[in-house]
Amino acid sequence: MQGRLHHLVPGGAHTYARGSDQYPEDMAPVLVRGQGARVWDVDGNCFVEYGMGLRAVTLGHNHxxxxxxxxxxxxxxxxxxxxxxxxxxxxxxxxxxxxxxxxxxxxxxxxxxxxxxxxxxxxxxxxxxxxxxxxxxxxxxxxxxxxxxxxxxxxxxxxxxxxxxxxxxxxxxxxxxxxxxxxxxxxxxxxxxxxxxxxxxxxxxxxxxxxxxxxxxxxxxxxxxxxxxxxxxxxxxxxxxxxxxxxxxxxxxxxxxxxxxxxxxxxxxxxxxxxxxxxxxxxxxxxxxxxxxxxxxxxxxxxxxEDPVATMEQRGRLLADGVNECARELGVADAVAVVGRPSCEVFVTRDAEGRPSQEYRTLFLQELLRRGVLGQSFVISAAHTERDVAQTIDACREALLVYRKALEAGSVSGFLHGRPVAPALRGHAAPRRLP
Missing domain, CATH: 3.40.640.10 (Type I PLP-dependent aspartate aminotransferase-like (Major domain))
Incomplete structure (x- = not known):
């Protein structure tokens, strides 16, 4: 399906931020439906979704x-x-x-x-x-x-x-x-x-x-x-x-x-x-x-x-507190953190020297995807339940264990499969040019 998209649509998506180059290589899901805070892809995988349609969905899918x-x-x-x-x-x-x-x-x-x-x-x-x-x-x-x-x-x-x-x-x-x-x-x-x-x-x-x-x-x-x-x-x-x-x-x-x-x-x-x-x-x-x-x-x-904003802020604080506590417990708080307004959170990813890193960001995305969490950010919706947040925190804990090993090794080599993500609005297709 991904191959058909790239053959028919320049960049393989109708929005650059949705492109497969914004995700770990060969891991960008092609979706078929969504309900609340969850989405399903063509292979039958279910994900807790963040970003919510590039921040366009606050009430949840199919409200x-x-x-x-x-x-x-x-x-x-x-x-x-x-x-x-x-x-x-x-x-x-x-x-x-x-x-x-x-x-x-x-x-x-x-x-x-x-x-x-x-x-x-x-x-x-x-x-x-x-x-x-x-x-x-x-x-x-x-x-x-x-x-x-x-x-x-x-x-x-x-x-x-x-x-x-x-x-x-x-x-x-x-x-x-x-x-x-x-x-x-x-x-x-x-x-x-x-x-x-x-x-x-x-x-x-x-x-x-x-x-x-x-x-x-x-x-x-x-x-x-x-x-x-x-x-x-x-x-x-x-x-x-x-x-x-x-x-x-x-x-x-x-x-x-x-x-x-x-x-x-x-x-x-x-x-x-x-x-x-x-x-x-x-x-x-x-x-x-x-x-x-x-x-x-x-x-x-x-x-x-109702008050969807209050719900997003409550769930967002719960998510940030949980993930940041995991990062502290695992000794990687200087490298990974959830930051921002609770209704519109993002995560920062740094290397062992404290520098923002696309390589380590991609590793974190890869490990979250493997554990059923899809998102380039942690932008939340009022449809995210405390169960969804708990599942995300658990996935982050496991992802951070891999992240810590890469930090200790001084490189994502051997942990990250494929090329790292690249800025969406870059001047050339490289470094994620397709053959």
Whole structure:
């Protein structure tokens, strides 16, 4: 099956982060179904899954409320030549959830809405530069961002020069950008927080003040923080409101739906209540199809009635405490640790000298896969039970025994089978090039 994928699909997957080069060689499962926090592959293996659809699933696979909502709209058709009542209801649900947003437009993926936000900011300000946070790994598949990463073949140099960067929690680096590019920065794009970094006191407020003073549009990327930090995203948690915010991933619990939301005066530049030149904001055939909007509405309802974030945080703390205790007991705590926000955890893997290591990361992934745990991270969902967490901790304990032997040997040689994983957005297929 893996061979057929690579023969038919460039890279063997439709998302680079899902590629087989992100897993131990010859061990990347091809999946057939999922339920709750577990998935099954074509060979019949069952895994406790983490990462949860690249952080897109917070309620668990095949959540009954979401599945039932989708089934309820299917019989009435899914795509029409005029808006449906579902679009009104979904917009009302979304705007009731997100503080400060006055209008919303739906799409199918995060890249479309972040690029629409950038285009809108450029039109509103008449400026061309985009300032992005260099510490944040991904904003869009479009040229304005991909031109800044190592995998940027095909993107003109002139396009790359229109994106500049600053450092997270470093307000002075942003001030220097504004000083260097006076009246040229259209927008500031960042995640308000990440799994590994919380905003320092005054940082987000300082960014907000700089944007206000310079007439710059502030854009929050809420792809990960939305419905994982809180239903209303990071802006709800930290109390700083952006001019525009971009949403996706968990808002549909795996169904393809994204959203651009923001101030009415900005959003209307793509509408019919403006005398200014109109912005081609978002215009997608499948953006308003009823299935994904029904899924979003079901997710929003679950968040109103329950507290999935609290469940993720409780399970995440349980997992981190258990794995980190195993690492301490086995004397490898300096090499392996679970870190990050409890609802969005990752694991770090280091060699005997304390350096981050892809080789040792791959060894850890290999040993977890052998013991029924699948995940490039420990990003959890509300569907993970304490039993799932206990199974994961047990698998980690056994994996860390192998890890310790490799550390003592000074090499993964003899322990790791095949080549190590490689960065997803690298410039060449090597070191995981296929023959």
């Amino acid at each position: 009954p409320a979401v599945t039932q909502a989708v089934q309820a709209v299917l019989a009435d058709g899914v795509s029409f030549t005029r808006p449906t009542v579902h679009e009104v209801a979904a917009a009302e649900d979304f705007l009731a959830t997100v503080p400060g947003a006055e209008m919303v437009k739906f799409a199918k993926n995060g890249s479309d809405v972040t690029t629409a936000a950038v285009r809108l900011a450029r039109a509103a300000t008449g400026r061309d530069l985009v300032a992005i946070c260099a510490d944040h790994p991904f904003f869009s598949v479009d040229d304005w961002f991909i031109g800044t990463v190592g995998m940027n073949a095909g993107i003109p140099e002139a396009t790359r020069e229109l994106t500049v960067s600053f450092r997270y929690n470093d307000l002075e680096s942003l001030r220097e950008l504004f000083d260097r590019h006076t009246d040229r920065i259209s927008c500031v794009v960042l995640e308000a927080a990440t799994a590994l970094a919380e905003p320092e006191p005054g940082f987000l407020e300082g960014v907000r003040e700089l944007c206000d003073r310079t007439g710059t549009v502030l854009i929050f990327d809420e792809m990960i923080t939305g419905f994982r930090w809180a239903a209303g995203g990071a802006q709800q948690v930290y109390g700083v409101r952006p001019d525009l915010s971009c949403w996706g991933k968990a808002m549909g619990n795996g169904f393809p739906v994204a959203a651009l939301a923001g101030r009415r005066d900005l959003m209307e530049l793509g509408g019919l209540r403006t005398d200014r030149p109109r912005v081609f904001l978002l215009s997608t055939t499948h953006g308003p199809e009823t299935v994904s909007l029904a899924a979003f509405r079901a997710v929003a309802q679950v968040y109103r009635e």
